[in-house]
Amino acid sequence: MQCPKCLYEDTKVLDSRVVTDGYAIRRRRECTKCKFRFSTLEQMELLDLMVVKRNGQREPYSKDKLTAGLSRALEKRPITQETFKKLVATIEQQISNSTSGAEVTSTDIGEIVIKQLKRVDQVAYIRFASVYRQFKDIEEFKRELKKL
Numbered sequence: 001m002q003c004p005k006c007l008y009e010d011t012k013v014l015d016s017r018v019v020t021d022g023y024a025i026r027r028r029r030e031c032t033k034c035k036f037r038f039s040t041l042e043q044m045e046l047l048d049l050m051v052v053k054r055n056g057q058r059e060p061y062s063k064d065k066l067t068a069g070l071s072r073a074l075e076k077r078p079i080t081q082e083t084f085k086k087l088v089a090t091i092e093q094q095i096s097n098s099t100s101g102a103e104v105t106s107t108d109i110g111e112i113v114i115k116q117l118k119r120v121d122q123v124a125y126i127r128f129a130s131v132y133r134q135f136k137d138i139e140e141f142k143r144e145l146k147k148l
Contacts, residue, residue, distance in 0.1 A: 003031035004038055023089035044092060045096050051105045058103070067090065071114070073128040091116050 001011045008031055015028040024043040030036070049061040067088055074084065094112045096106055110132045117125040125145065135141045 001029060003034060003036055005036040006031060006034040007099060008033040023086070023093070048102055049095075049099065051106050051109065051129070052103055053106045061095075061104070063088070066109075066113070069128070070112075070117075070124075073117060073124040074121060077124050079124075083120065087120055089110055094123060142148065 002009055003011055012030045012032055013027050014037070016031050017064045018024070019041070024041055026041045027042065027043065029038055036065045045063070045128060051061050052058055052059045067115050070084070070087065070091075079087075081111060091109075091112055094116075095109055098112065099107055114129055114132065117128050126141075129135075129144055130141060133140075133144070135144070
């Protein structure tokens with residue numbers, strides 16, 4: 001890891017701590033040249049995973065798309081940044097566990113997200129479900145609310 005202060009190529013790890021319920025590691029580092037100390041954060045990343053959309057198109061998995069969708073559903077809801085990070089990590093872990101190969105369907109991802117949102121925030125769950133399940137009328141919306 002390169003030192004952010006002097007750009008020297010060699011740093012050493014002084015300390016490592018598990019954060020976000022085991023989904024990330026924070027490392028305290030020190031530059032071996034200038035002795036500048038800084039922290040890094042390692043997080044799981046799903047690589048080489050293709051998402052098969054409803055129309056049959058394939059595209060690479062995007063954590064940014066997941067977080068954007070969750071952010072919209074959770075907008076103005078009382079959720080901490082820490083809880084949001086845990087939610088994203090839990091969803092990504094379930095996506096990773098749900099696939100035996102290099103592909104996952106957008107439907108599978110949507111169902112995982114809905115299940116986790118329902119557990120975390122019911123208003124966000126309804127917001128997400130109304131878009132994801134494409135409610136056709138108010139009756140479908142009411143039926144979903146009654147399930148809660």
